Amino acid sequence: MRNSLLLVLFLIPAVACNDILASDLALIRAKIYPSPTEAPIEDGTILVHNGVITAIGPARRVHPPDFARAVTNINCQGMVVTAGFWNSHVHIFTAGLLHAETHSDIDLSSQLEQMLTRWGFTTVFDTASLLENTNNIRRRIARGGVRGPRIFTVGEPFYAKGGTPIYIRGFLQENRIALPELESPAQGVERVRQEIRDGADGIKIFAGSIEPGSVLIMPLEEARAIVTEAHREGKPVFAHPSNNEGIEIALNSGVDILAHTTPMSGTWTAQQVQRIKAANMALIPTLTLFEVEAKKFGESAEDSANDLRSASQQLKAYSDAKGQILFGTDVGYTDYYDTAEEFRLMSQAGLDFRQILATLTTNPASRFGYTAHSGRVAKDMDADLVVLAGDPAKDVTAFSRVAFTIRQGKIVFGKD
Ligand SMILES: [Zn+2]
Incomplete structure:
Protein backbone atom coordinates (compact mmCIF):
# COMPACT_ATOMS: atom_id res chain seq x y z
CA MET A 1 0.00 0.00 0.00
CA ARG A 2 2.70 2.42 1.00
CA ASN A 3 4.83 1.46 -1.96
CA SER A 4 2.11 1.97 -4.52
CA LEU A 5 1.30 5.39 -3.08
CA LEU A 6 4.93 6.39 -3.38
CA LEU A 7 4.97 5.14 -6.96
CA VAL A 8 1.95 7.27 -7.83
CA LEU A 9 3.47 10.36 -6.25
CA PHE A 10 6.65 9.78 -8.18
CA LEU A 11 4.97 9.13 -11.52
CA ILE A 12 2.87 12.28 -11.75
CA PRO A 13 5.74 14.80 -11.87
CA ALA A 14 7.83 12.46 -14.03
CA VAL A 15 5.18 12.36 -16.76
CA ALA A 16 4.75 16.13 -16.68
CA CYS A 17 8.52 16.59 -16.96
CA ASN A 18 8.81 14.28 -19.94
CA ASP A 19 6.16 16.25 -21.76
CA ILE A 20 8.14 19.43 -21.36
CA LEU A 21 11.49 17.83 -22.16
CA ALA A 22 10.14 16.28 -25.34
CA SER A 23 9.75 19.51 -27.27
CA ASP A 24 11.92 20.06 -30.34
CA LEU A 25 10.21 23.20 -31.58
CA ALA A 26 8.58 25.97 -29.59
CA LEU A 27 6.59 28.91 -30.93
CA ILE A 28 6.41 31.65 -28.31
CA ARG A 29 4.69 35.03 -27.81
CA ALA A 30 2.25 34.32 -30.66
CA LYS A 31 -1.33 35.39 -31.16
CA ILE A 32 -2.86 32.01 -31.99
CA TYR A 33 -6.10 31.34 -33.84
CA PRO A 34 -6.59 27.68 -32.82
CA SER A 35 -9.48 27.29 -35.28
CA PRO A 36 -11.97 29.44 -37.20
CA THR A 37 -14.50 29.24 -34.36
CA GLU A 38 -12.37 29.63 -31.21
CA ALA A 39 -11.24 32.86 -29.56
CA PRO A 40 -7.60 33.79 -30.20
CA ILE A 41 -4.95 33.09 -27.55
CA GLU A 42 -2.86 36.21 -26.91
CA ASP A 43 0.79 35.67 -25.94
CA GLY A 44 0.48 31.96 -26.66
CA THR A 45 2.97 29.11 -26.73
CA ILE A 46 2.92 26.02 -28.94
CA LEU A 47 5.23 23.07 -28.23
CA VAL A 48 5.97 20.47 -30.88
CA HIS A 49 7.60 17.05 -30.67
CA ASN A 50 8.07 14.43 -33.40
CA GLY A 51 5.85 16.34 -35.79
CA VAL A 52 2.92 16.59 -33.40
CA ILE A 53 1.63 19.45 -31.22
CA THR A 54 2.24 18.47 -27.57
CA ALA A 55 0.98 21.62 -25.87
CA ILE A 56 -0.80 24.88 -26.71
CA GLY A 57 -1.93 27.64 -24.38
CA PRO A 58 -1.17 31.08 -22.96
CA ALA A 59 2.46 31.70 -21.92
CA ARG A 60 1.49 31.77 -18.23
CA ARG A 61 0.40 28.13 -18.51
CA VAL A 62 2.62 26.61 -21.22
CA HIS A 63 6.37 27.13 -20.93
CA PRO A 64 9.00 26.15 -23.44
CA PRO A 65 11.65 23.99 -21.80
CA ASP A 66 14.61 26.06 -20.72
CA PHE A 67 17.02 23.24 -20.00
CA ALA A 68 16.14 20.65 -22.62
CA ARG A 69 18.23 19.37 -25.51
CA ALA A 70 18.21 21.18 -28.87
CA VAL A 71 15.02 23.19 -29.04
CA THR A 72 14.29 25.63 -31.83
CA ASN A 73 12.43 28.65 -30.53
CA ILE A 74 10.55 30.89 -32.91
CA ASN A 75 9.74 34.23 -31.34
CA CYS A 76 6.33 35.15 -32.81
CA GLN A 77 5.95 38.52 -31.08
CA GLY A 78 3.61 40.68 -33.19
CA MET A 79 2.78 37.68 -35.39
CA VAL A 80 -0.17 35.35 -35.74
CA VAL A 81 -0.18 31.53 -35.85
CA THR A 82 -2.86 29.38 -37.49
CA ALA A 83 -3.07 25.77 -38.64
CA GLY A 84 -1.22 24.99 -41.88
CA PHE A 368 -10.93 14.91 -47.27
CA GLY A 369 -11.21 12.98 -43.99
CA TYR A 370 -8.35 14.50 -41.95
CA THR A 371 -10.25 16.22 -39.13
CA ALA A 372 -8.54 14.07 -36.49
CA HIS A 373 -5.05 15.24 -37.56
CA SER A 374 -5.27 18.47 -39.47
CA GLY A 375 -6.99 21.84 -39.68
CA ARG A 376 -6.73 23.07 -36.07
CA VAL A 377 -3.98 24.08 -33.66
CA ALA A 378 -4.62 21.65 -30.80
CA LYS A 379 -2.78 19.07 -28.73
CA ASP A 380 -2.09 15.81 -30.62
CA MET A 381 -2.73 17.40 -34.04
CA ASP A 382 -0.11 17.38 -36.82
CA ALA A 383 2.35 20.23 -36.27
CA ASP A 384 1.41 21.86 -39.58
CA LEU A 385 1.47 25.57 -38.80
CA VAL A 386 1.67 28.97 -40.47
CA VAL A 387 3.22 32.06 -38.87
CA LEU A 388 1.81 35.26 -40.38
CA ALA A 389 3.45 38.68 -40.21
CA GLY A 390 0.07 40.36 -39.67
CA ASP A 391 -3.40 39.74 -38.28
CA PRO A 392 -5.96 38.57 -40.87
CA ALA A 393 -8.75 39.73 -38.55
CA LYS A 394 -7.67 43.29 -39.38
CA ASP A 395 -6.70 42.73 -43.02
CA VAL A 396 -7.40 39.44 -44.83
CA THR A 397 -4.38 39.88 -47.11
CA ALA A 398 -2.30 39.09 -43.98
CA PHE A 399 -3.09 35.44 -44.86
CA SER A 400 -0.57 35.93 -47.69
CA ARG A 401 2.18 37.49 -45.55
CA VAL A 402 3.78 34.27 -44.42
CA ALA A 403 6.85 34.42 -42.19
CA PHE A 404 7.19 30.67 -41.51
CA THR A 405 5.57 27.53 -42.81
CA ILE A 406 5.97 24.47 -40.58
CA ARG A 407 5.12 20.98 -41.76
CA GLN A 408 5.19 18.05 -39.33
CA GLY A 409 7.23 20.17 -36.93
CA LYS A 410 9.88 21.12 -39.52
CA ILE A 411 10.36 24.59 -40.95
CA VAL A 412 9.75 24.20 -44.70
CA PHE A 413 9.74 27.94 -45.35
CA GLY A 414 11.01 30.72 -43.11
CA LYS A 415 12.65 34.07 -43.04
CA ASP A 416 15.29 33.61 -40.37
ZN1 LIG B 1 -7.11 23.68 -62.55
Missing part, protein backbone atom coordinates in the same frame (compact mmCIF):
# COMPACT_ATOMS: atom_id res chain seq x y z
CA PHE A 85 -3.14 25.98 -45.02
CA TRP A 86 -4.63 23.66 -47.62
CA ASN A 87 -4.83 24.70 -51.27
CA SER A 88 -7.44 22.39 -52.78
CA HIS A 89 -6.83 23.34 -56.42
CA VAL A 90 -3.22 23.27 -57.65
CA HIS A 91 -1.37 21.56 -60.50
CA ILE A 92 1.98 19.81 -60.14
CA PHE A 93 2.36 20.65 -63.78
CA THR A 94 4.86 23.48 -64.30
CA ALA A 95 8.02 23.25 -66.42
CA GLY A 96 9.99 23.13 -63.15
CA LEU A 97 8.01 20.15 -61.86
CA LEU A 98 7.38 18.08 -65.01
CA HIS A 99 10.10 15.56 -65.93
CA ALA A 100 10.92 15.47 -62.21
CA GLU A 101 13.55 12.77 -62.76
CA THR A 102 15.68 15.37 -64.56
CA HIS A 103 15.46 17.93 -61.71
CA SER A 104 17.64 17.99 -58.59
CA ASP A 105 16.14 17.91 -55.10
CA ILE A 106 17.19 21.54 -54.65
CA ASP A 107 15.47 22.70 -57.85
CA LEU A 108 12.24 20.88 -57.00
CA SER A 109 12.29 22.28 -53.44
CA SER A 110 12.79 25.78 -54.80
CA GLN A 111 9.89 25.43 -57.27
CA LEU A 112 7.57 24.03 -54.57
CA GLU A 113 8.59 26.84 -52.24
CA GLN A 114 7.91 29.62 -54.75
CA MET A 115 4.57 28.12 -55.69
CA LEU A 116 3.26 26.63 -52.42
CA THR A 117 5.13 26.52 -49.11
CA ARG A 118 6.10 30.19 -49.32
CA TRP A 119 2.34 30.94 -49.18
CA GLY A 120 1.69 28.77 -46.12
CA PHE A 121 0.44 25.63 -47.89
CA THR A 122 1.29 22.51 -45.92
CA THR A 123 -1.18 20.34 -47.86
CA VAL A 124 -2.32 20.67 -51.47
CA PHE A 125 -4.71 18.75 -53.70
CA ASP A 126 -3.33 18.50 -57.22
CA THR A 127 -6.37 18.45 -59.51
CA ALA A 128 -4.68 17.19 -62.70
CA SER A 129 -1.11 16.37 -63.56
CA LEU A 130 0.84 13.32 -64.68
CA LEU A 131 0.46 10.73 -61.92
CA GLU A 132 3.83 9.05 -62.40
CA ASN A 133 5.62 12.40 -62.29
CA THR A 134 3.68 13.61 -59.23
CA ASN A 135 4.41 10.26 -57.52
CA ASN A 136 8.13 10.81 -58.18
CA ILE A 137 7.95 14.19 -56.39
CA ARG A 138 5.85 12.79 -53.52
CA ARG A 139 8.35 9.97 -52.94
CA ARG A 140 11.23 12.46 -52.77
CA ILE A 141 9.32 14.67 -50.30
CA ALA A 142 8.52 11.63 -48.14
CA ARG A 143 12.19 10.58 -48.14
CA GLY A 144 13.18 14.08 -47.00
CA GLY A 145 15.31 15.01 -50.04
CA VAL A 146 12.76 17.51 -51.36
CA ARG A 147 11.15 20.13 -49.11
CA GLY A 148 7.50 20.50 -49.96
CA PRO A 149 3.90 20.21 -48.82
CA ARG A 150 1.88 17.03 -48.44
CA ILE A 151 0.50 16.42 -51.92
CA PHE A 152 -2.73 14.64 -52.74
CA THR A 153 -3.38 14.08 -56.42
CA VAL A 154 -6.04 13.05 -58.92
CA GLY A 155 -3.38 12.15 -61.49
CA GLU A 156 -4.49 12.45 -65.12
CA PRO A 157 -7.89 14.12 -65.63
CA PHE A 158 -10.82 12.57 -67.53
CA TYR A 159 -11.81 14.31 -70.78
CA ALA A 160 -14.74 13.28 -72.95
CA LYS A 161 -13.99 12.64 -76.65
CA GLY A 162 -12.84 15.98 -78.10
CA GLY A 163 -12.86 17.51 -74.61
CA THR A 164 -9.19 18.37 -74.09
CA PRO A 165 -9.58 22.05 -73.14
CA ILE A 166 -8.44 24.46 -75.84
CA TYR A 167 -6.24 26.46 -73.43
CA ILE A 168 -4.08 23.46 -72.58
CA ARG A 169 -3.55 21.96 -76.03
CA GLY A 170 -0.55 24.13 -76.90
CA PHE A 171 1.15 23.39 -73.58
CA LEU A 172 0.63 19.64 -74.00
CA GLN A 173 2.05 19.76 -77.52
CA GLU A 174 5.10 21.82 -76.50
CA ASN A 175 5.88 19.40 -73.70
CA ARG A 176 5.09 16.32 -75.83
CA ILE A 177 2.47 15.14 -73.32
CA ALA A 178 -0.46 13.04 -74.52
CA LEU A 179 -3.51 12.91 -72.25
CA PRO A 180 -6.14 10.37 -73.32
CA GLU A 181 -9.76 11.22 -74.14
CA LEU A 182 -12.50 8.78 -73.17
CA GLU A 183 -13.83 6.26 -75.66
CA SER A 184 -16.63 4.81 -73.50
CA PRO A 185 -18.02 4.58 -69.94
CA ALA A 186 -16.43 1.13 -69.57
CA GLN A 187 -13.03 2.56 -70.45
CA GLY A 188 -13.62 5.31 -67.88
CA VAL A 189 -14.24 2.69 -65.17
CA GLU A 190 -11.07 0.83 -66.15
CA ARG A 191 -9.01 4.03 -66.00
CA VAL A 192 -10.41 4.96 -62.57
CA ARG A 193 -9.31 1.55 -61.24
CA GLN A 194 -5.87 1.91 -62.81
CA GLU A 195 -5.25 5.43 -61.47
CA ILE A 196 -6.30 4.49 -57.95
CA ARG A 197 -4.10 1.38 -58.11
CA ASP A 198 -1.25 3.69 -59.16
CA GLY A 199 -1.79 5.96 -56.14
CA ALA A 200 -4.37 8.61 -57.06
CA ASP A 201 -6.25 10.08 -54.07
CA GLY A 202 -9.22 11.30 -56.11
CA ILE A 203 -10.56 11.65 -59.66
CA LYS A 204 -11.16 14.75 -61.78
CA ILE A 205 -13.63 14.96 -64.64
CA PHE A 206 -14.14 17.74 -67.15
CA ALA A 207 -17.95 17.86 -66.92
CA GLY A 208 -17.71 20.87 -69.25
CA SER A 209 -14.59 21.61 -71.32
CA ILE A 210 -13.89 24.98 -72.93
CA GLU A 211 -13.54 24.53 -76.69
CA PRO A 212 -13.38 27.18 -79.44
CA GLY A 213 -16.76 28.94 -79.30
CA SER A 214 -18.46 26.25 -77.21
CA VAL A 215 -18.40 24.10 -74.10
CA LEU A 216 -18.12 20.36 -74.67
CA ILE A 217 -20.25 18.53 -72.12
CA MET A 218 -19.26 15.06 -70.90
CA PRO A 219 -22.00 12.50 -71.61
CA LEU A 220 -23.90 11.81 -68.37
CA GLU A 221 -23.46 8.03 -68.56
CA GLU A 222 -19.68 8.48 -68.79
CA ALA A 223 -19.63 10.84 -65.78
CA ARG A 224 -21.85 8.49 -63.78
CA ALA A 225 -19.71 5.45 -64.52
CA ILE A 226 -16.54 7.28 -63.43
CA VAL A 227 -18.00 8.81 -60.26
CA THR A 228 -19.64 5.53 -59.21
CA GLU A 229 -16.37 3.64 -59.58
CA ALA A 230 -14.36 6.31 -57.72
CA HIS A 231 -16.87 6.26 -54.85
CA ARG A 232 -16.76 2.47 -54.76
CA GLU A 233 -13.01 2.92 -54.12
CA GLY A 234 -13.76 5.58 -51.48
CA LYS A 235 -12.23 8.48 -53.46
CA PRO A 236 -13.65 11.98 -53.97
CA VAL A 237 -14.44 13.32 -57.44
CA PHE A 238 -13.73 16.87 -58.60
CA ALA A 239 -15.50 18.36 -61.61
CA HIS A 240 -14.49 21.22 -63.84
CA PRO A 241 -17.98 22.55 -64.62
CA SER A 242 -17.40 25.59 -66.96
CA ASN A 243 -21.14 26.42 -67.09
CA ASN A 244 -24.61 25.46 -65.84
CA GLU A 245 -24.79 22.39 -68.10
CA GLY A 246 -21.51 21.21 -66.58
CA ILE A 247 -22.96 21.72 -63.10
CA GLU A 248 -25.98 19.59 -64.11
CA ILE A 249 -23.65 16.75 -65.16
CA ALA A 250 -21.81 17.09 -61.83
CA LEU A 251 -25.11 17.07 -59.88
CA ASN A 252 -26.58 14.14 -61.77
CA SER A 253 -23.45 12.00 -61.57
CA GLY A 254 -22.75 12.56 -57.85
CA VAL A 255 -19.58 14.67 -58.03
CA ASP A 256 -18.21 15.85 -54.65
CA ILE A 257 -16.34 19.06 -55.45
CA LEU A 258 -16.82 21.83 -58.01
CA ALA A 259 -13.26 22.87 -58.93
CA HIS A 260 -14.39 26.38 -59.97
CA THR A 261 -17.29 28.77 -59.85
CA THR A 262 -18.97 29.26 -63.28
CA PRO A 263 -18.98 32.98 -64.18
CA MET A 264 -19.75 32.06 -67.79
CA SER A 265 -23.32 31.24 -66.72
CA GLY A 266 -23.98 34.45 -64.80
CA THR A 267 -25.34 34.41 -61.26
CA TRP A 268 -26.71 31.27 -59.56
CA THR A 269 -30.40 31.14 -58.64
CA ALA A 270 -31.45 30.36 -55.06
CA GLN A 271 -32.88 27.06 -56.27
CA GLN A 272 -29.61 26.11 -58.00
CA VAL A 273 -27.66 26.92 -54.82
CA GLN A 274 -30.04 24.72 -52.80
CA ARG A 275 -29.60 21.80 -55.21
CA ILE A 276 -25.79 22.03 -55.03
CA LYS A 277 -26.02 22.23 -51.25
CA ALA A 278 -28.44 19.26 -51.08
CA ALA A 279 -25.87 17.28 -53.10
CA ASN A 280 -23.33 18.10 -50.35
CA MET A 281 -20.84 19.51 -52.85
CA ALA A 282 -17.86 21.64 -51.93
CA LEU A 283 -17.05 24.71 -54.03
CA ILE A 284 -13.61 26.07 -54.90
CA PRO A 285 -14.03 29.71 -56.01
CA THR A 286 -10.68 30.35 -57.85
CA LEU A 287 -11.65 34.04 -58.22
CA THR A 288 -8.17 35.27 -59.18
CA LEU A 289 -8.07 32.80 -62.04
CA PHE A 290 -10.82 34.63 -63.93
CA GLU A 291 -8.91 37.93 -63.73
CA VAL A 292 -5.65 36.29 -64.81
CA GLU A 293 -7.34 34.50 -67.74
CA ALA A 294 -9.20 37.62 -68.83
CA LYS A 295 -5.89 39.46 -69.13
CA LYS A 296 -4.19 36.56 -70.90
CA PHE A 297 -6.94 36.25 -73.52
CA GLY A 298 -7.44 40.01 -73.94
CA GLU A 299 -11.00 40.15 -72.58
CA SER A 300 -12.49 43.64 -72.19
CA ALA A 301 -12.42 45.24 -68.74
CA GLU A 302 -16.22 45.17 -68.72
CA ASP A 303 -16.49 41.43 -69.48
CA SER A 304 -13.83 40.72 -66.89
CA ALA A 305 -15.68 42.77 -64.24
CA ASN A 306 -18.93 40.93 -65.09
CA ASP A 307 -17.24 37.55 -64.69
CA LEU A 308 -15.85 38.53 -61.32
CA ARG A 309 -19.26 39.82 -60.20
CA SER A 310 -20.92 36.51 -61.13
CA ALA A 311 -18.23 34.35 -59.52
CA SER A 312 -18.39 36.47 -56.35
CA GLN A 313 -22.20 36.17 -56.20
CA GLN A 314 -21.93 32.37 -56.55
CA LEU A 315 -19.34 32.17 -53.77
CA LYS A 316 -21.35 34.38 -51.40
CA ALA A 317 -24.66 32.64 -52.15
CA TYR A 318 -23.13 29.20 -51.55
CA SER A 319 -21.42 30.34 -48.37
CA ASP A 320 -24.65 31.94 -47.08
CA ALA A 321 -26.46 28.64 -47.77
CA LYS A 322 -23.85 26.97 -45.49
CA GLY A 323 -22.30 25.22 -48.48
CA GLN A 324 -18.72 24.13 -47.96
CA ILE A 325 -16.06 26.38 -49.52
CA LEU A 326 -12.48 25.20 -50.12
CA PHE A 327 -9.66 27.65 -50.82
CA GLY A 328 -8.04 27.06 -54.22
CA THR A 329 -6.13 29.08 -56.77
CA ASP A 330 -5.38 26.83 -59.79
CA VAL A 331 -1.71 27.69 -59.32
CA GLY A 332 0.50 25.52 -61.50
CA TYR A 333 -1.93 26.13 -64.36
CA THR A 334 -1.50 29.87 -63.75
CA ASP A 335 1.87 31.26 -62.73
CA TYR A 336 0.16 33.79 -60.44
CA TYR A 337 1.57 32.52 -57.13
CA ASP A 338 0.75 35.45 -54.82
CA THR A 339 -2.38 34.63 -52.79
CA ALA A 340 -3.13 38.20 -51.58
CA GLU A 341 -5.55 38.91 -54.44
CA GLU A 342 -7.61 35.76 -53.80
CA PHE A 343 -8.05 36.76 -50.15
CA ARG A 344 -8.96 40.31 -51.15
CA LEU A 345 -11.56 39.04 -53.65
CA MET A 346 -13.05 36.50 -51.21
CA SER A 347 -13.39 39.27 -48.63
CA GLN A 348 -14.90 41.63 -51.21
CA ALA A 349 -17.41 38.88 -52.09
CA GLY A 350 -18.55 39.01 -48.45
CA LEU A 351 -16.64 36.29 -46.57
CA ASP A 352 -15.15 37.32 -43.22
CA PHE A 353 -11.70 36.29 -42.05
CA ARG A 354 -13.00 33.35 -39.98
CA GLN A 355 -14.89 31.97 -42.98
CA ILE A 356 -11.77 32.37 -45.10
CA LEU A 357 -9.66 30.62 -42.43
CA ALA A 358 -12.16 27.73 -42.54
CA THR A 359 -11.68 27.42 -46.33
CA LEU A 360 -7.93 27.09 -45.69
CA THR A 361 -8.05 24.68 -42.74
CA THR A 362 -11.09 22.97 -41.19
CA ASN A 363 -13.23 22.71 -44.35
CA PRO A 364 -10.66 20.81 -46.47
CA ALA A 365 -9.60 18.68 -43.46
CA SER A 366 -13.24 17.69 -43.04
CA ARG A 367 -13.94 17.19 -46.75
